[in-house]
Amino acid sequence: MQNEANSFQLPAKSQILEWLQAVKDPEIPTISLVDLGVIRAVELDEATGKVYVQLTPTFAGCPAMDYMKRDVERTLLSHGVPAVEVEISLREAWSSDMLTDAGREALRQHKLSPPPVLGNQVLDLDFLEYAECPNCQGHNTELRTPFGATLCRAVHYCHDCRQLFEQFKPI
Amino acid sequence: MDPKLDLLYRLADDQLILGHRNSEWNGLGPILEEDIAFSSMAQDKLGHSLQLYGLLHQLGEAEPDTVAFTRNAPQFHCCQLVELPIGGYDFSLTRHFLFDHAELLRFEALAGSSYEPLAQVARKLRGELKYHVLHANTWMKRLGTATEEAIERMQRALNETLPYALGIFEKTGAEADIISSGLFIGEDELKSRWQESIARVLSQTALELPELQTITPVLGGRQGQHTPHLQPLLDEMAEVFRLDPTADW
Numbered sequence: 001m002q003n004e005a006n007s008f009q010l011p012a013k014s015q016i017l018e019w020l021q022a023v024k025d026p027e028i029p030t031i032s033l034v035d036l037g038v039i040r041a042v043e044l045d046e047a048t049g050k051v052y053v054q055l056t057p058t059f060a061g062c063p064a065m066d067y068m069k070r071d072v073e074r075t076l077l078s079h080g081v082p083a084v085e086v087e088i089s090l091r092e093a094w095s096s097d098m099l100t101d102a103g104r105e106a107l108r109q110h111k112l113s114p115p116p117v118l119g120n121q122v123l124d125l126d127f128l129e130y131a132e133c134p135n136c137q138g139h140n141t142e143l144r145t146p147f148g149a150t151l152c153r154a155v156h157y158c159h160d161c162r163q164l165f166e167q168f169k170p171i
Numbered sequence: 172m173d174p175k176l177d178l179l180y181r182l183a184d185d186q187l188i189l190g191h192r193n194s195e196w197n198g199l200g201p202i203l204e205e206d207i208a209f210s211s212m213a214q215d216k217l218g219h220s221l222q223l224y225g226l227l228h229q230l231g232e233a234e235p236d237t238v239a240f241t242r243n244a245p246q247f248h249c250c251q252l253v254e255l256p257i258g259g260y261d262f263s264l265t266r267h268f269l270f271d272h273a274e275l276l277r278f279e280a281l282a283g284s285s286y287e288p289l290a291q292v293a294r295k296l297r298g299e300l301k302y303h304v305l306h307a308n309t310w311m312k313r314l315g316t317a318t319e320e321a322i323e324r325m326q327r328a329l330n331e332t333l334p335y336a337l338g339i340f341e342k343t344g345a346e347a348d349i350i351s352s353g354l355f356i357g358e359d360e361l362k363s364r365w366q367e368s369i370a371r372v373l374s375q376t377a378l379e380l381p382e383l384q385t386i387t388p389v390l391g392g393r394q395g396q397h398t399p400h401l402q403p404l405l406d407e408m409a410e411v412f413r414l415d416p417t418a419d420w
Contacts, residue, residue, distance in 0.1 A: 061218020093295040147211035171298040
């Protein structure tokens with residue numbers, strides 16, 4: 001890979017997304033920002049080679065956003081992209097439905113229960129109480145508290161394997 | 172005042188001040204899970220205030236940090252409910268229940284606002300607020316059906332907090348413009364939805380919701396009239412910022 005801007009070959013969008021697979025959630029190192037659904041758009045300016053990336057926060061108060069933004073910039077620049085612009089936007093509000101299948105698997109690897117797919121904004125609060133145990137895959141579980149170690153996690157208890165576990169919250 | 176600014180300042184200041192109050196439970200919660208819950212909700216609310224101050228900045232107001240940390244009490248538009256000290260857990264929980272039911276309904280309505288940047292923020296916030304309401308409902312139902320002492324204390328907290336909670340819906344001079352321009356459904360409509368929503372939860376407990384018409388609301392917050400509790404909170408909150416407002420964090 002050539003790093004000089006003048007000999008730089010414009011990468012395909014799929015190539016950029018592949019590079020961005022290396023950028024992980026700073027709090028959940030098994031999942032990439034692409035699979036988390038936090039990267040909403042990637043655009044390429046053919047004339048200048050500048051790459052535009054749009055990020056959206058999982059939670060409005062997520063303290064990791066600035067870190068994620070810098071990590072995206074750093075990663076793309078290291079691949080020789082001449083210029084990067086990262087915008088944090090709420091144009092498309094993040095929903096846990098934006099997690100990819102690979103992302104759900106990555107959460108399981110980190111022993112976090114992936115959120116159920118909501119399909120649409122569900123207003124029924126009871127729905128938030130459901131989670132599958134990431135240890136024994138049991139469904140005999142109970143929401144202990146909707147607030148956990150980070151804004152995006154809830155704490156549940158599994159009556160089958162008698163373990164507390166964390167869930168990535170459906171939202 | 173411009174109706175957008177009027178509405179945004181009220182929303183943002185409520186979030187900032189209640190966020191700060193909730194954070195005071197950090198390390199003091201009655202059980203560890205509640206300590207974490209109030210701290211998490213504090214973090215959410217500060218995040219929400221930042222989004223709203225960000226909208227104000229887009230409309231030409233000062234930077235979010237400047238707006239949050241350099242004003243004094245008379246320049247704040249929060250309702251008095253949010254500035255009251257945390258008191259006992261019974262009061263803080265009751266405030267959280269009464270406030271966040273109104274918040275969830277408010278932001279659900281704002282998701283359809285004619286002012287698209289605010290509608291976008293509202294679509295984001297309402298999902299998070301569901302967890303605040305879920306948390307509040309869980310504990311209101313648990314304590315509201317528990318021992319005689321728990322029920323008596325929660326009832327007292329409810330009676331004492333309601334006059335302040337009605338102050339959430341205090342209208343300003345911009346109210347008619349806010350409704351006619353489609354910015355928001357208005358405080359009266361919100362209040363009636365809120366009353367229905369809290370009544371539904373309280374009916375599952377031994378607690379009684381007093382007739383709201385018989386209660387005199389505590390007003391003034393939206394006009395910059397505050398309790399003596401707000402200024403010391405602002406002084407504490409801004410203490411570090413004011414040491415060097417130009418510092419780069």
